[in-house]
Amino acid sequence: MRKLTLPREEYMTPGHLACQGCGGALAMRLALKALGKKTILSIPACCWSVIDGPFPYSAAGVPLFHAPFETAASTSAGVSAAMKILGKEDVNVVAWAGDGGTFDIGIQAISGAAERGDNILYIVYDNEAYMNTGIQRSSATPYKAWTTTTPYKFPKSRPKKDIIGILAAHKVPYVATATVAYAEDFVKKVKKAAQMKGFRLIQILSPCPPGWKTPPEITIKLARLAVQTGVFPLYEVENGEKYKINIKPKKLKPVIEYLKLQGRFRHLTQKDVEEIQGMVDRKWKLLLAKEEFSKQIENLL
DSSP states (O other), X not given: OOOOOOOOOOOSOSOOOOOTTOHHHHHHHHHHHHHOSSXXXXXXXXXXXXXXXXXXXXXXXXXXXXXXXXXXXXXXXXXXXXXXXXXXXXXXXXXXXXXIXXXXXXXXXXXXXXXXXXXXXXEEEEOSSXXXXXXXXXXXXXXXXXXXXXXXXXXXXXXXXXXXXHHHTTTOSEEEEEETTSHHHHHHHHHHHHTSOSOEEEEEEOOOHHHHTOOGXXXXXXXXXXXXXXXSOOEEEETTXXXXXXXXXXXXXXTHHHHTTOGGGTTOOHHHHHHHHHHHHHHHHHHHHHHHHHHHHHHHO
């Protein structure tokens, strides 16, 4: 039997206000296991600003700031500067935000913090829409997905924004993807990022039962299928150049196995599914090529 390597310590407490099967709640639990008690969070408007509980209560178990929607990165940058002045450079300063506050509303503060090299870890729990305010489309919403602002007759017509590619282009020390289905990979990446200096970002796919129109008990299954179908590959990029795929299925499963379990894709036609499959296949081949090319470049240098 394979021995699990997850830390035993628990920092997140019971009594939080997340929905059943919330990927974002599990993501926080795993992240805090990796980060430990010496962590300060900055949380903008998102599901987690509700999940944490009403003031003065908090389920996170570590100090945190509730920040305006667009300011998770800039608030954390300020906290990081304060910790440096106080000589407390062993504290993990973490911006924790949803996809709306990251891909859309907060991207200017993220880009600024990345360009300056602010010493923060930015973690986006990506549930692929503005779930806290009623399941509206974000730029992280997948192609052809239903939301309340992209109804089934007019589903989202553009592909999901590549936030990892955008931050890798900033040449930051570390960016990576993770999911709640591969907990050991998740914790390993958070620990690795915490040991680095400068701006780092981890994107966590976090299934949302109400927003994805799925039963709460299949959250982990969905997160795993996202990886196994190539919809959400698990990989990391160091210094904008070194690509490494962390979980590499021998053969990708058909994307329909992932799509058919979600009500937000119930309207898809066979042609739609074939188009999405083609997009996923192309993305996977491109990622494989990037990994191989970065190996060749590293050998030359």
